[in-house]
Amino acid sequence: MQLQYCLILAAALFCIGIYGLITSRNAVRVLMSIELMLNAVNLNLMGFSNFLDPSAIKGQIFTIFVITVAAAEAAVGLAIILAIYRNRETVDMEQFNLLKW
């Protein structure tokens, strides 16, 4: 159990999140991909906190703050998706072109 394994796992999770963020067409799945990326960042912070700073665990504090911000982001994002769905009758990302042209 080393620091490198943790970081590589977090990097893989982050890249999967980026792939889902760009390619998925359902708006709810985009939010899920953002949650995956936030979890990857949390895993990085926890790994550094455990292996480099085991006495003053500041990485855990940062992780708790990231979890808080993720909760707020999920609430506001899902509210935005509900509002868009009420107006456009779809959750397809390709048809959300209100600000495009």
Added chain:
Amino acid sequence: MTLAEGVQIVSFGILAVMVIGSALGVVLLSNIVYSAFLLGGVFISIAGLYVLLNAEFVAAAQVLIYVGAINVLILFAIMLVNKREDFSRIPRRWIRQGATAVVCFGLFALLGTMILITPWSLDPTSPAVIENAIVEIGKHFFSDFLLPFELASVLLLMAMVGAIILARRDIIPEAAIARDRETVSTSLTLPERPREIASIGSSSAKEQ
């Protein structure tokens, strides 16, 4: 953790496989309900990783907040917008997906190389784990992280108000409110479009 080294390695391997497999399922499966449940699997596996990393409090917070709140919220959003629609075909979409996959894999290769060649200045001995992490976290919260702690509560309040304002139905003009005043009973009722008016525009969604 007071586990042996081999047990830690094996547990980490199992949890890593669960995290990566569930995350690939979240991204690649076509049914979004399966994706939401697999997302819960990702969160629980990451909580297990936190336990392996000597952070029991954050693991409990992860299970409570992510699995208990965010995942349930996502499931409710899926139920609310679950119009079964077939997305229109986009020509040459596979080029986009292939390019994105190549870019993501390249990013992963870059990050992996950087992680492996960086000489992390770790002492070779096992890290001295502090006895009670919750006490330490509480000390941090009320001494040097006091301002961010209070700002987080303000942020949560703002997010709650914003989510209510965004997800509410549209506000109608004053005349219509006065016309419908007899149906509005309490003073706490928000001025919003009545249900039958709101459902005229979305009658196509009701039919199917």
